[in-house]
Amino acid sequence: MTDPIALTGRQPRAVRSALAVLEEVVAAGPGVTAKEISAALKLPQATTYRLLNLLVGEEYLVRLPDLRGFALGRRAARLALPVVPPPPAAARAVVEHLRGMVRWGVHLASFRGATLTLVDADPDHPPSESAVLARYPHASALGRLLLADQADWRALARDLRPLTAQTVTGSAELGARLAEVTASGLARQCGELNAEKGCLAVPVRDPVTGALVAGLALCGPASRVAEPNEELVRLLREHADRLVPLLA
Structure with missing residues (x-):
């Protein structure tokens, strides 16, 4: 039986690229554009757009109201534990x-x-x-x-x-x-x-x-x-x- 989640040779690279896009949005801050992400990561623009659309669809990113930039989405918050300050x-x-x-x-x-x-x-x-x-x-x-x-x-x-x-x-x-x-x-x-x-x-x-x-x-x-x-x-x-x- 074929493994339904088996990775092909290209998929690990795609996963790394998607994670790199998330990291770039964190580093650049809300409003970073697809063009800026593409230039920073040296990714083809077509690849960048596909990754951004995927991450938006999965709610790890959101498009800002002006549709020009991106910010972290609801599910991205689950990737890190909340920072809880000590009680006074x-x-x-x-x-x-x-x-x-x-x-x-x-x-x-x-x-x-x-x-x-x-x-x-x-x-x-x-x-x-x-x-x-x-x-x-x-x-x-x-x-x-x-x-x-x-x-x-x-x-x-x-x-x-x-x-x-x-x-x-x-x-x-x-x-x-x-x-x-x-x-x-x-x-x-x-x-x-x-x-x-x-x-x-x-x-x-x-x-x-x-x-x-x-x-x-x-x-x-x-x-x-x-x-x-x-x-x-x-x-x-x-x-x-x-x-x-x-x-x-």
Whole structure:
């Protein structure tokens, strides 16, 4: 059987040329013309136009309104992770204050660009890596805050992999859990990311737009996370409220 994606001898060169066109648009900035790209890369104009039309069709580039130049498109933004600045000192002080009140790990995450990134991880209670949390949001409390905020959570949770025996991997069950997060403003997971640990997480939202900007999590023994923990949840919500004017 013929491989449907097998590359011919010319295709690698075409791929390199397309990537070079993208790099040139980044370097030259919005409004760069096909003629300028052709000259900079020493490509034939006909080849340049074909590559530009292909990249526009795939939404990696867009034509500017005057139709004379090009700029990066929607899909180009997915080629790089968003740059997330560290939280301000006042926000870190709020997180540190909560750490001083509980024995559990306290972590602050950013949701910029609909991507989960740890921006203040508890050094005394090392969490899972940001890359793991971002790749498997279905298995973490912080990830569920992000998923519950999406119009279609399946677009972000494409791999419902069982990381432990407790990980929820069924779409219907996960959808029900996310509905609970939306209703209560609290996400919980018990032993789904790490069999011995669990987390509680609450959102930090922009007070004007309501947009989800960050999440504050408490992580401890899975058996303890499964308990009501009303006092811990109260502390968690209070400190998330303090973070609102600092992070929004």
